[in-house]
Amino acid sequence: METPIIEVIGLEKAFGDHMVLKGISMTVYPKEVVVVIGPSGSGKSTLLRCLNRLNEPTNGKILFQGYDIMSPDIDINVVRSQMNMVFQNFNLFMHLSVKKNVTLALTSVKKITQEEADRIADETLLKVGLTEKADAYPGQLSGGQQQRVAIARALAMDPKVILFDEPTSALDPELIGEVLDVMKKLAESGMTMVVVTHEMGFAREMADRVIFMDEGVIAESGPPEEIFTNPKNERTRIFLKRILKEIEDMDPLKPKYETPELAPEAEGVKAAEEGYKWSQEHKEPDEQKRWLGFKFLKRDKKK
Numbered sequence: 001m002e003t004p005i006i007e008v009i010g011l012e013k014a015f016g017d018h019m020v021l022k023g024i025s026m027t028v029y030p031k032e033v034v035v036v037i038g039p040s041g042s043g044k045s046t047l048l049r050c051l052n053r054l055n056e057p058t059n060g061k062i063l064f065q066g067y068d069i070m071s072p073d074i075d076i077n078v079v080r081s082q083m084n085m086v087f088q089n090f091n092l093f094m095h096l097s098v099k100k101n102v103t104l105a106l107t108s109v110k111k112i113t114q115e116e117a118d119r120i121a122d123e124t125l126l127k128v129g130l131t132e133k134a135d136a137y138p139g140q141l142s143g144g145q146q147q148r149v150a151i152a153r154a155l156a157m158d159p160k161v162i163l164f165d166e167p168t169s170a171l172d173p174e175l176i177g178e179v180l181d182v183m184k185k186l187a188e189s190g191m192t193m194v195v196v197t198h199e200m201g202f203a204r205e206m207a208d209r210v211i212f213m214d215e216g217v218i219a220e221s222g223p224p225e226e227i228f229t230n231p232k233n234e235r236t237r238i239f240l241k242r243i244l245k246e247i248e249d250m251d252p253l254k255p256k257y258e259t260p261e262l263a264p265e266a267e268g269v270k271a272a273e274e275g276y277k278w279s280q281e282h283k284e285p286d287e288q289k290r291w292l293g294f295k296f297l298k299r300d301k302k303k
């Protein structure tokens with residue numbers, strides 16, 4: 001098999017005596033899209049931040065392209081430029097133009113000329129559809145546009161992997177789609193991505209693998225069709241049920257689960273006999289299927 005881009009072995013992270021990551025092992029292969037889901041506080045952000053040592057691991061090993069990133073010989077800034085991160089709150093420099101936000105690390109970390117950096121910025125801003133905003137300031141942009149600038153900035157570094165930590169969570173619902181579209185294009189172009197998100201439609205459509213984190217461990221992982229339709233772990237099941245319900249409640253076009261077409265069997269004899277009990281038992285997988293089929297499924301999976 002191919003050499004992994006990232007290999008995590010027995011990763012532990014404690015803040016003081018609070019053990020947050022309790023032995024995480026995972027592998028990310030080139031061009032893979034790995035989506036990390038899990039309840040708040042389960043350690044998703046900490047895991048991402050350990051991958052490029054924005055948080056220092058307490059124990060365990062992280063290999064990036066085969067190199068141990070804890071080794072004293074490693075230049076962590078180079079690792080970070082190749083394993084770039086997109087944050088929930090964009091983290092743009094508000095006093096710099098969009099273009100300058102993109103070129104800054106190119107000239108200061110990568111030490112390339114301003115002229116070459118400008119050329120790369122033009123190219124990446126085109127990719128995220130923001131060419132005409134190059135001279136604007138972040139404060140003049142919508143949240144979705146700001147997040148696309150942040151993605152352009154990450155992309156400009158020509159990274160091997162991009163880590164996304166809830167990139168759409170701070171956005172108004174109507175702006176989420178434009179950011180997910182850019183992320184899908186990136187995935188389709190073969191970018192390796194590790195994405196923490198609650199966007200189950202994105203996970204379902206784009207993930208090669210979904211990791212469910214719970215209380216500092218990987219409770220379950222597998223292809224999305226398996227995790228979403230047949231989760232083996234009870235906690236995954238409970239989490240998915242809750243999150244899908246939350247998303248449904250937020251969605252103005254929310255599907256109505258009580259509609260007959262959702263539970264065609266409900267008209268059958270069995271339903272009539274067992275009534276409430278039956279619908280309770282059968283509602284959960286139907287809900288999931290219904291919602292997961294609801295968005296993003298017009299496009300084919302990448303490649």
Ligand SMILES: Nc1ncnc2c1ncn2[C@@H]1O[C@H](COP(=O)(O)OP(=O)(O)OP(=O)(O)O)[C@@H](O)[C@H]1O
Nearest residue numbers: 015016018020038039040041042043044045046047
């Ligand atoms: N810098 C820190 N110092 C102390 N504790 C921290 C620090 N960062 C995270 N924690 C703790 O680690 C635990 C996991 O946090 P983390 O942010 O990784 O969770 P998460 O899964 O990303 O949650 P969310 O979905 O809310 O973003 C939490 O209990 C949090 O309080």
Ligand SMILES: [Mg+2]
Nearest residue numbers: 044045046165
């Ligand atoms: Mg987090």
